[in-house]
Amino acid sequence: MLNHLxxxxxxxxxxxxxxxxxxxxxxxxxxxRPEQATFAANLFFEASTRTKSSxxxxxxxxxxxxxxxEVATSSVQKGETLYDTVKTLEAIGVHAVVIRHGQDRYFDxxxxxxxxPIINGGDGCGHHPTQSLLDLMTIYQEFGRFAxxxxxxxxxxxxxxxxxxxxxxxxxxxxxxxxxxPREWYDASFNLAQYQPIDExxxxxxxxxxxxxxxxxxxxKGNFSASDYHQHYGLxxxxxKRMKSGSIIMHPAPVNRNxxxxxxxxxxxxxxxxxxxxxxxxxxxxxIKRSLESLKGGFHNETAYQKRLLxxx
Amino acid sequence: MLNHLxxxxxxxxxxxxxxxxxxxxxxxxxxxRPEQATFAANLFFEASTRTKSSxxxxxxxxxxxxxxxEVATSSVQKGETLYDTVKTLEAIGVHAVVIRHGQDRYFDxxxxxxxxPIINGGDGCGHHPTQSLLDLMTIYQEFGRFAxxxxxxxxxxxxxxxxxxxxxxxxxxxxxxxxxxPREWYDASFNLAQYQPIDExxxxxxxxxxxxxxxxxxxxKGNFSASDYHQHYGLxxxxxKRMKSGSIIMHPAPVNRNxxxxxxxxxxxxxxxxxxxxxxxxxxxxxIKRSLESLKGGFHNETAYQKRLLxxx
Amino acid sequence: MLNHLxxxxxxxxxxxxxxxxxxxxxxxxxxxRPEQATFAANLFFEASTRTKSSxxxxxxxxxxxxxxxEVATSSVQKGETLYDTVKTLEAIGVHAVVIRHGQDRYFDxxxxxxxxPIINGGDGCGHHPTQSLLDLMTIYQEFGRFAxxxxxxxxxxxxxxxxxxxxxxxxxxxxxxxxxxPREWYDASFNLAQYQPIDExxxxxxxxxxxxxxxxxxxxKGNFSASDYHQHYGLxxxxxKRMKSGSIIMHPAPVNRNxxxxxxxxxxxxxxxxxxxxxxxxxxxxxIKRSLESLKGGFHNETAYQKRLLxxx
Numbered sequence: 050m051l052n053h054l055x056x057x058x059x060x061x062x063x064x065x066x067x068x069x070x071x072x073x074x075x076x077x078x079x080x081x082r083p084e085q086a087t088f089a090a091n092l093f094f095e096a097s098t099r100t101k102s103s104x105x106x107x108x109x110x111x112x113x114x115x116x117x118x119e120v121a122t123s124s125v126q127k128g129e130t131l132y133d134t135v136k137t138l139e140a141i142g143v144h145a146v147v148i149r150h151g152q153d154r155y156f157d158x159x160x161x162x163x164x165x166p167i168i169n170g171g172d173g174c175g176h177h178p179t180q181s182l183l184d185l186m187t188i189y190q191e192f193g194r195f196a197x198x199x200x201x202x203x204x205x206x207x208x209x210x211x212x213x214x215x216x217x218x219x220x221x222x223x224x225x226x227x228x229x230x231p232r233e234w235y236d237a238s239f240n241l242a243q244y245q246p247i248d249e250x251x252x253x254x255x256x257x258x259x260x261x262x263x264x265x266x267x268x269x270k271g272n273f274s275a276s277d278y279h280q281h282y283g284l285x286x287x288x289x290k291r292m293k294s295g296s297i298i299m300h301p302a303p304v305n306r307n308x309x310x311x312x313x314x315x316x317x318x319x320x321x322x323x324x325x326x327x328x329x330x331x332x333x334x335x336x337i338k339r340s341l342e343s344l345k346g347g348f349h350n351e352t353a354y355q356k357r358l359l360x361x362x
Numbered sequence: 363m364l365n366h367l368x369x370x371x372x373x374x375x376x377x378x379x380x381x382x383x384x385x386x387x388x389x390x391x392x393x394x395r396p397e398q399a400t401f402a403a404n405l406f407f408e409a410s411t412r413t414k415s416s417x418x419x420x421x422x423x424x425x426x427x428x429x430x431x432e433v434a435t436s437s438v439q440k441g442e443t444l445y446d447t448v449k450t451l452e453a454i455g456v457h458a459v460v461i462r463h464g465q466d467r468y469f470d471x472x473x474x475x476x477x478x479p480i481i482n483g484g485d486g487c488g489h490h491p492t493q494s495l496l497d498l499m500t501i502y503q504e505f506g507r508f509a510x511x512x513x514x515x516x517x518x519x520x521x522x523x524x525x526x527x528x529x530x531x532x533x534x535x536x537x538x539x540x541x542x543x544p545r546e547w548y549d550a551s552f553n554l555a556q557y558q559p560i561d562e563x564x565x566x567x568x569x570x571x572x573x574x575x576x577x578x579x580x581x582x583k584g585n586f587s588a589s590d591y592h593q594h595y596g597l598x599x600x601x602x603k604r605m606k607s608g609s610i611i612m613h614p615a616p617v618n619r620n621x622x623x624x625x626x627x628x629x630x631x632x633x634x635x636x637x638x639x640x641x642x643x644x645x646x647x648x649x650i651k652r653s654l655e656s657l658k659g660g661f662h663n664e665t666a667y668q669k670r671l672l673x674x675x
Numbered sequence: 676m677l678n679h680l681x682x683x684x685x686x687x688x689x690x691x692x693x694x695x696x697x698x699x700x701x702x703x704x705x706x707x708r709p710e711q712a713t714f715a716a717n718l719f720f721e722a723s724t725r726t727k728s729s730x731x732x733x734x735x736x737x738x739x740x741x742x743x744x745e746v747a748t749s750s751v752q753k754g755e756t757l758y759d760t761v762k763t764l765e766a767i768g769v770h771a772v773v774i775r776h777g778q779d780r781y782f783d784x785x786x787x788x789x790x791x792p793i794i795n796g797g798d799g800c801g802h803h804p805t806q807s808l809l810d811l812m813t814i815y816q817e818f819g820r821f822a823x824x825x826x827x828x829x830x831x832x833x834x835x836x837x838x839x840x841x842x843x844x845x846x847x848x849x850x851x852x853x854x855x856x857p858r859e860w861y862d863a864s865f866n867l868a869q870y871q872p873i874d875e876x877x878x879x880x881x882x883x884x885x886x887x888x889x890x891x892x893x894x895x896k897g898n899f900s901a902s903d904y905h906q907h908y909g910l911x912x913x914x915x916k917r918m919k920s921g922s923i924i925m926h927p928a929p930v931n932r933n934x935x936x937x938x939x940x941x942x943x944x945x946x947x948x949x950x951x952x953x954x955x956x957x958x959x960x961x962x963i964k965r966s967l968e969s970l971k972g973g974f975h976n977e978t979a980y981q982k983r984l985l986x987x988x
Binding site: 403429431434442443447449451452454455 | 724725728729731732735736743745747928929930931932949950952953955956
């Protein structure tokens with residue numbers, strides 16, 4: 050069976066630990082490469098530096114050939130569906146695809162119909178599993194456990210790809226999760242975690258996980274200016290001083306400096322923001338390895354699909 | 363002499379069979395790589411997923427370094443001519459270029475003036491030789507011959523890059539070609555092939571080669587809706603049932619589902635649509651090999667042109 | 676200390692000769708590759724064929740993995756700063772970045788704050804050091820010295836990235852530099868070089884270095900048409916005949932044919948225009964080598980920064 054990576058919700062706890070263990074090995078210098086020439090393609094239907102480059106570095110470190118795919122110059126411009134695009138890449142010999150797409154659960158129209166693994170690089174406001182996994186890796190590196198930790202997720206929880214799925218997976222792993230930020234962005238549907246005001250939550254949390262205010266998705270102006278946001282809900286220099294000893298700051302980036310977090314704290318000693326990015330490469334190497342290994346058997350230069358096509362030659 | 367690939371018309375029959383033979387060897391696992399580090403560039407002045415990715419995979423499978431070239435961010439934006447662009451790539455060490463360009467026979471201003479092979483990835487409404495060759499490969503795989511086959515080319519023959527050149531080459535190889543689709547798109551200039559209505563032609567054709575309705579190039583609306591087109595000229599579920607035993611369906615893709623062909627037929631047992639894409643990679647490997655081999659002699663990291671420049675060092 | 680390449684002004688004369696010597700060795704076939712898998716990224720915030728492709732070829736010839744970065748699809752679209760973009764690339768494992776950016780001295784906000792070398796691929800109207808270096812290489816190849824040469828820099832000296840910095844470096848190396856072109860584009864601030872009308876200057880110059888009229892940056896129309904420009908300030912067929920014996924023509928390209936230079940002179944025997952492009956690859960290989968070597972010590976797959984992040988694992 051193919052190991053797609055679609056959401057963290059459908060990963061079992063053991064699978065999560067396996068991925069984290071492999072990511073750690075990659076961070077420590079493990080080399081792993083598929084036995085045959087292997088092709089990957091990254092289909093990014095939305096802007097991204099971090100995620101796309103991170104996958105690209107991960108793929109190259111595994112020795113994969115990465116086929117460039119630019120939406121702007123592709124047949125998607127001629128109205129081609131996502132299914133036909135992926136099927137095309139499969140037919141020409143691509144072994145795995147990473148997809149970021151603005152539509153929630155875009156992958157539902159692919160799974161079971163394509164014969165290569167799909168790795169979700171972010172869908173709509175829904176899921177971003179490699180971001181969740183790199184967050185987990187960063188926390189585990191720091192504390193060596195999840196049980197008993199208190200994790201505050203602060204900010205734009207309504208539009209965040211990761212807020213709900215991180216809350217879900219952290220709870221499953223034994224941590225206590227708490228949401229903070231503007232009260233009006235929290236509602237009863239967030240049943241996994243309680244709401245606490247920022248000034249309370251920073252004092253006893255082990256991890257303060259800030260979320261990006263999505264200027265692209267909704268306007269701050271209706272409610273408050275960037276500087277208002279920073280004053281009321283952001284991690285100010287003053288608030289950082291009241292953080293629990295040994296606690297850390299995380300942020301998926303790109304950071305809006307002086308909005309979610311004071312400019313000078315982005316690279317302070319508590320901050321793991323750039324470390325998260327570094328971990329992202331190792332987590333993605335682990336995820337890609339897991340997907341490629343699930344091709345095993347059928348994986349000699351041709352996918353199962355390729356072989357089926359070849360059979361009729 | 364340089365082996366460009368410009369049009370199928372100028373390929374001799376023996377050359378065609380040589381390319382198909384090499385493509386078959388590549389499909390069967392043949393490895394061939396140039397002896398030196400070799401650079402290619404793909405210049406696509408029009409949108410394309412299939413052709414561009416297919417060339418990219420073919421190039422990588424041959425071990426080439428592929429230099430990214432995006433028209434949108436190139437000096438073409440500053441008004442640079444195609445000739446100067448190619449000459450630049452040649453000067454910096456590119457050994458072969460693949461070009462898709464909207465202008466008919468764009469390559470006439472290059473051939474004889476540049477010292478690296480040009481591989482035509484499609485020009486205007488004119489030619490698309492690697493598409494023709496992959497069609498030939500697919501037909502030959504199926505029937506082991508061209509002589510005596512009846513091939514129906516159905517649809518937008520007026521705007522198709524491949525209709526006329528496929529008709530020409532298939533006729534030269536001994537097949538009988540017949541055009542179908544809207545009567546008004548056929549005119550006396552198509553002297554290579556007769557017109558037959560779709561309901562007749564599907565009954566005795568060995569290959570039903572559907573063409574894409576080019577929404578980009580002309581509007582259907584003047585004449586008929588997409589659903590009208592499907593009813594009158596498309597391969598419906600009903601028509602497929604009347605196809606000759608052993609006959610196959612082809613389409614260069616991207617497919618307009620339920621226009622040229624019923625959605626459920628795209629991957630039916632007669633369909634070779636995704637197989638055509640798979641064959642495209644092998645045909646392109648064969649074509650690139652043929653071009654690079656024509657650099658032989660002068661082909662030690664530097665092209666003839668590079669060497670001439672170097673001589674004055 | 677990191678060897679950035681920011682401007683030619685800050686390169687010592689010995690450093691320039693070292694780069695030219697390495698470039699010559701690369702032109703003669705020297706192989707040099709970093710010992711570990713090495714990643715580079717090219718951040719081009721402005722259109723470019725020549726410079727970007729040239730860096731890309733140079734990087735591949737040195738065995739680097741090049742991470743694609745397209746501004747249009749990056750988080751720069753979400754307002755990310757240049758600093759955060761470079762820091763991100765550093766965190767994910769990129770060892771060197773090449774940047775072209777429209778802002779003068781964009782690199783001032785990076786140097787001292789990032790731990791990977793920055794190679795300036797052109798900033799604002801300011802500097803374009805690899806262009807200067809390839810010009811120097813081309814002149815040195817031809818004459819074996821700089822001292823005593825007379826170099827005319829002709830044309831759009833006001834908007835040119837290279838006019839002032841070339842004048843500076845050539846003077847330091849012992850050549851005499853003279854500006855020509857429209858008198859009104861020359862002003863007292865060009866204290867390094869005298870002004871001379873084109874018809875005088877071509878007669879005794881060893882090098883006639885034409886500059887591109889930047890249609891993008893200012894309109895010719897206020898002053899003169901393209902054909903007026905050619906007649907009054909361009910290298911016409913007639914003027915070329917009066918050039919000194921053994922003298923050469925240079926142009927950074929892309930050329931506006933029949934504006935700065937008559938169409939038929941672009942590839943005449945005096946022209947080194949395409950040779951400059953060829954030299955550009957070798958000069959860039961030398962510059963990248965110099966930058967990567969400055970990572971030595973800390974350069975085992977991880978940069979100093981990467982290692983610092985890893986230490987806390």
